[in-house]
Amino acid sequence: MLKKLFGSNKPSPSAPVTASATDNSRVAVKSSAKPDVKAKHGDGHKRGGRGQNNVSVVEKEKWSLKQFEVAPEEGKTRFHDLGLDLSLMRGIADSGFKYCSPIQAESLPHTLRGNDVIGKAQTGTGKTAAFLITIFNDLLSNPITEERFAGEPRALIIAPTRELVVQIGEDAREIGKHCGLNVVTLIGGMDYQKQQDKLAGMVDIVVATPGRLLDFEGRKDLYLDQIEILVIDEADRMLDMGFIPQVKRIVRSCPQKSHRQTLLFSATFTDDIIRLTEQWTEEPVNIEIEPESVATDTVDQKVYLVESQDKFKLLLNIVRQDSAKSVIIFANRRDETRRLFEKMQKAGIRCGMLSGEIPQNKRSRTLQQFKDGDIECLVATDVAGRGIHVKGVSHVINYVLPEDADDYVHRIGRTGRAGATGTSISFACEDDAFLLPGIEAELGMKLPCERPPEHLLTGGR
Numbered sequence: 001m002l003k004k005l006f007g008s009n010k011p012s013p014s015a016p017v018t019a020s021a022t023d024n025s026r027v028a029v030k031s032s033a034k035p036d037v038k039a040k041h042g043d044g045h046k047r048g049g050r051g052q053n054n055v056s057v058v059e060k061e062k063w064s065l066k067q068f069e070v071a072p073e074e075g076k077t078r079f080h081d082l083g084l085d086l087s088l089m090r091g092i093a094d095s096g097f098k099y100c101s102p103i104q105a106e107s108l109p110h111t112l113r114g115n116d117v118i119g120k121a122q123t124g125t126g127k128t129a130a131f132l133i134t135i136f137n138d139l140l141s142n143p144i145t146e147e148r149f150a151g152e153p154r155a156l157i158i159a160p161t162r163e164l165v166v167q168i169g170e171d172a173r174e175i176g177k178h179c180g181l182n183v184v185t186l187i188g189g190m191d192y193q194k195q196q197d198k199l200a201g202m203v204d205i206v207v208a209t210p211g212r213l214l215d216f217e218g219r220k221d222l223y224l225d226q227i228e229i230l231v232i233d234e235a236d237r238m239l240d241m242g243f244i245p246q247v248k249r250i251v252r253s254c255p256q257k258s259h260r261q262t263l264l265f266s267a268t269f270t271d272d273i274i275r276l277t278e279q280w281t282e283e284p285v286n287i288e289i290e291p292e293s294v295a296t297d298t299v300d301q302k303v304y305l306v307e308s309q310d311k312f313k314l315l316l317n318i319v320r321q322d323s324a325k326s327v328i329i330f331a332n333r334r335d336e337t338r339r340l341f342e343k344m345q346k347a348g349i350r351c352g353m354l355s356g357e358i359p360q361n362k363r364s365r366t367l368q369q370f371k372d373g374d375i376e377c378l379v380a381t382d383v384a385g386r387g388i389h390v391k392g393v394s395h396v397i398n399y400v401l402p403e404d405a406d407d408y409v410h411r412i413g414r415t416g417r418a419g420a421t422g423t424s425i426s427f428a429c430e431d432d433a434f435l436l437p438g439i440e441a442e443l444g445m446k447l448p449c450e451r452p453p454e455h456l457l458t459g460g461r
Contacts, residue, residue, distance in 0.1 A: 063178075068093035077105040079133075082112060085140040087178040088133065095175055101126030104133070106287045111263060112137060116284040118277050119265045122409050125289050128171050128389075131157070131231045131263050136176045138229060138261075139204055151199040151222045153184070153206040157231040158250060160238045160383075162187040162209055162360050163367065167389045168233070169207045181205060186222075188212045189360025196221050210238070210246035217253060224253040227260055232280070235266035235273050236406070241383070244276070257282045268406055298416030299396075301424045303436065304452040308429040312340075315399060316347055317456040318425060319377055326370070327377045327395040330411050334381060336400060341379045351377035382407045390414070398426035401435045405442035 068089065070078050077100040079092050100108065103121045111117050111134040121127045135155045144154075159165050169185035176183065184198045186208035192215070199221055206213070206222070216222035230251070232238070238247055254260055262281045266273055277284065306314055319327050331337045334355045341353040352366035352375045369375045371390050382402065393415040402408050408426075415422025428436055428449065440447055 091175040116281040120288040155229040157207040159233040227254040303449040354380040401432040
């Protein structure tokens with residue numbers, strides 16, 4: 001495979017792509033000339049500046065790496081060591097990143113050369129930044145000189161939940177705010193026309209849930225035949241939620257795997273996921289980051305053995321402690337989440353709820369209120385909880401133990417992030433204590449189980 005120093009050098013195929021009748025309806029950003037599909041192999045595709053659309057703030061303000069000095073440290077990879085675009089480096093500096101996380105240090109040397117990568121990594125390991133840095137550096141290092149059509153992104157990221165898509169979009173805009181590239185998020189439950197308006201001009205990166213992405217493609221508001229980098233995030237959750245048929249349709253709409261770079265991340269790899277990676281990638285580099293570093297290093301884990309009738313009393317006393325500044329409480333089902341939320345509100349706790357039955361616009365407002373500190377607790381299901389990336393979460397409480405041991409790791413990964421420490425408290429009662437051995441097997445360690453202190457079992461209703 002042809003390798004390059006930065007980005008994915010995707011030259012044109014030997015024969016130009018012929019526009020169909022539906023292609024003719026596309027709106028050209030500069031003219032009616034349709035750019036060629038980029039390939040990984042062959043002669044170089046002519047690229048250059050794209051005018052004022054990509055004039056970065058770095059160029060205007062003459063920012064330099066001297067304003068972001070990071071000392072070399074043994075055993076750590078600096079972002080300085082990767083030869084990244086200067087405007088991207090400024091975004092990294094603004095975000096406070098100095099050294100790569102393990103998944104970033106392992107994957108970026110390969111992805112920046114254009115290699116396909118299959119990464120096994122839990123939420124919270126920094127994989128989002130890994131693929132965003134790859135995308136931004138590639139697009140900046142290889143600008144297109146030809147005219148482009150509206151609604152034709154160069155990079156596509158698909159994720160299973162709306163919250164996760166929103167979070168990736170926010171991270172992309174933060175890390176790429178000096179790059180001059182346009183990021184659009186597409187999710188269900190939000191106004192279609194408003195999202196369509198964002199596709200009316202030149203779009204560089206699209207982050208989307210599978211269903212909503214197919215809505216836009218089906219209505220000819222979005223075209224995927226110019227995708228240079230495809231990212232499939234949380235493939236295991238896609239499979240669990242039944243999205244794989246939709247993802248297959250999306251992949252078929254993109255250029256063939258030899259003409260794009262594909263990055264696929266999953267916390268677990270079942271036989272089904274392995275077969276899909278073989279279909280969707282070409283000569284991939286396989287990277288695996290052990291989950292123990294996420295599950296145990298920065299999170300103080302404890303299990304309280306409690307009778308089911310005492311669980312709510314215990315919960316109230318925990319969240320009323322001064323140390324519980326920002327708390328996420330997990331249940332398994334929507335009805336459990338709703339009942340718990342209503343009881344907490346009745347008890348005077350400022351809380352919000354995230355589950356699949358809540359409209360997306362309300363979920364977004366609730367998450368923002370939690371980030372701003374306007375509410376102190378979130379009650380969430382696992383599906384909604386996958387997109388909760390909030391700094392400073394002090395406690396995660398498993399009000400009900402997860403049936404899938406892997407979800408335990410994802411849940412407690414909401415706290416103890418970015419070098420901070422956090423506390424995870426799980427309630428184990430007569431209904432779900434049998435799930436503990438499976439969780440301990442997933443973690444590779446015994447969890448400390450104890451009766452809750454007596455003062456946490458008094459009062460409450």
